[in-house]
Amino acid sequence: MTQEHINAAFDEDLDQLDKLITTMGNLALSQFIAVIDGLSDESVELKSLISNDKKIDALETEIYNKTVEIIAIRSPQANDLRRIITAPKIASFLERIGDYSKNIIKRRSMMMVEESDLAILEKLNGISGIARELLVDVLDSLARLDASKARLVWEGDVELDAQHSIVYKRIYRRMVEKGSSPAEINALFIAKNIERIGDYCTSIAEQVYFIVNGEMLDEKRPKANNIL
Amino acid sequence: MTDIVETIVNCDGVSVFYGENRAINNISIDIGKQSITAFIGPSGCGKSTFLRTINRMNDTIEGCRIEGRVTVDGQDIYDASVDVVPLRAKVGMVFQKPNPFPKTIYENVAYGPRIHGLARNKSQLDDIVEKALTGAGLWAEVRDRLQDSGTSLSGGQQQRLCIARTIAVEPQIILMDEPCSALDPIATSKIEALMSELSNEYTIIIVTHSMQQAARVSQKTAYFHLGNLIEYGDTKEIFVRPKDPQTEAYISGKIG
Numbered sequence: 001m002t003q004e005h006i007n008a009a010f011d012e013d014l015d016q017l018d019k020l021i022t023t024m025g026n027l028a029l030s031q032f033i034a035v036i037d038g039l040s041d042e043s044v045e046l047k048s049l050i051s052n053d054k055k056i057d058a059l060e061t062e063i064y065n066k067t068v069e070i071i072a073i074r075s076p077q078a079n080d081l082r083r084i085i086t087a088p089k090i091a092s093f094l095e096r097i098g099d100y101s102k103n104i105i106k107r108r109s110m111m112m113v114e115e116s117d118l119a120i121l122e123k124l125n126g127i128s129g130i131a132r133e134l135l136v137d138v139l140d141s142l143a144r145l146d147a148s149k150a151r152l153v154w155e156g157d158v159e160l161d162a163q164h165s166i167v168y169k170r171i172y173r174r175m176v177e178k179g180s181s182p183a184e185i186n187a188l189f190i191a192k193n194i195e196r197i198g199d200y201c202t203s204i205a206e207q208v209y210f211i212v213n214g215e216m217l218d219e220k221r222p223k224a225n226n227i228l
Numbered sequence: 229m230t231d232i233v234e235t236i237v238n239c240d241g242v243s244v245f246y247g248e249n250r251a252i253n254n255i256s257i258d259i260g261k262q263s264i265t266a267f268i269g270p271s272g273c274g275k276s277t278f279l280r281t282i283n284r285m286n287d288t289i290e291g292c293r294i295e296g297r298v299t300v301d302g303q304d305i306y307d308a309s310v311d312v313v314p315l316r317a318k319v320g321m322v323f324q325k326p327n328p329f330p331k332t333i334y335e336n337v338a339y340g341p342r343i344h345g346l347a348r349n350k351s352q353l354d355d356i357v358e359k360a361l362t363g364a365g366l367w368a369e370v371r372d373r374l375q376d377s378g379t380s381l382s383g384g385q386q387q388r389l390c391i392a393r394t395i396a397v398e399p400q401i402i403l404m405d406e407p408c409s410a411l412d413p414i415a416t417s418k419i420e421a422l423m424s425e426l427s428n429e430y431t432i433i434i435v436t437h438s439m440q441q442a443a444r445v446s447q448k449t450a451y452f453h454l455g456n457l458i459e460y461g462d463t464k465e466i467f468v469r470p471k472d473p474q475t476e477a478y479i480s481g482k483i484g
Contacts, residue, residue, distance in 0.1 A: 081468065214468060
């Protein structure tokens with residue numbers, strides 16, 4: 001809503017809440033981008049990612065507290081109410097994205113990459129690229145309150161699901177043929193974590209759609225033939 | 229939208245004029261029986277004027293003229309044959325400022341039933357007074373002081389006394405024009421709780437400037453602006469996803 005409140009302090013509260021969510025979204029995104037880089041570059045530091053994750057956790061708490069404060073003081077209605085009530089939910093999805101990113105890099109650090117594992121890493125890079133695009137787009141749709149773009153993210157996750165299935169099957173086949181190794185087990189976890197990040201992007205997209213339209217996307221989300 | 233089970237007030241193409249000035253512009257609305265409907269809108273939007281068309285309180289204003297049709301329980305209340313005294317018993321009213329008569333608590337309640345001939349003897353009148361004060365949630369507080377002056381009560385108690393006075397004449401509809409604006413939050417909560425109870429038996433239409441009050445107490449909300457009915461629907465819909473941008477701006481406290 002571009003219209004301003006008669007009480008300017010209400011707009012300041014909403015701006016603060018928006019800034020907290022934007023900061024949290026940017027942190028989650030930069031965390032995930034660092035993780036993607038870390039898949040092929042072992043020098044990415046785990047420590048800095050963990051400290052980033054702590055900042056994300058702290059922001060989630062801050063958003064929760066700000067939401068409670070605004071509801072108590074401003075008694076928001078209609079579009080304002082929807083924006084405010086979805087904030088802690090979006091924050092919790094971003095926190096999960098941060099957490100999954102951290103787990104991916106932990107798993108990656110356990111992998112002793114040999115020549116034969118490079119193909120697996122390449123595949124993981126492929127699906128993480130799709131997840132990254134979903135995350136960038138959903139954060140953009142949130143910043144602009146663009147329901148059409150949110151809907152595209154919601155529909156676009158099907159591609160990530162499909163690619164995840166392919167990667168999963170490949171790794172699984174290798175394990176059956178050559179016996180399982182720690183690298184493959186970790187790769188399976190990493191693939192699953194990336195797929196879950198895509199799911200959280202669709203959850204955020206649903207919230208954006210709700211803020212704009214006042215109703216949830218009630219259709220069935222397109223799904224790839226998932227093996228899990 | 230929750231369907232109105234049974235309509236008690238039907239307004240069809242209602243316009244109200246003060247001299248040449250049109251205060252209400254061609255409003256049509258159905259009000260459901262035994263429910264609470266809130267009229268909201270900025271000052272001067274016509275919500276109080278419209279409320280007063282439902283028991284012909286505007287008749288007392290010189291130069292006030294109405295077009296269109298208002299029926300209460302199927303009866304055209306602007307028909308020449310209608311006597312406004314029984315109409316105003318049937319459609320009672322509670323005002324912004326508690327206005328008890330300068331008489332005893334008992335007399336405040338007994339006055340209406342007596343002039344409308346609802347009691348045949350003192351014992352019946354006593355019963356009516358007790359029932360009305362109980363219905364208004366005031367009996368326990370005043371049973372031992374019925375002969376005290378109505379004006380000796382606190383503001384919140386006075387307003388409940390006015391509600392008791394209204395329900396003593398067995399109305400079907402209670403119109404409330406900002407009934408809590410002169411009351412503190414505790415007294416307001418008591419009136420709001422009372423409204424919910426009363427709506428099991430009566431139809432309540434309330435004009436309020438408090439968005440939260442409208443949201444808390446009513447099942448239906450009508451938003452008025454510049455004499456027009458902008459939006460009318462389920463209160464939950466109006467406050468979560470209003471359809472009209474003007475409603476959205478008003479309830480969100482934005483410059484419209």
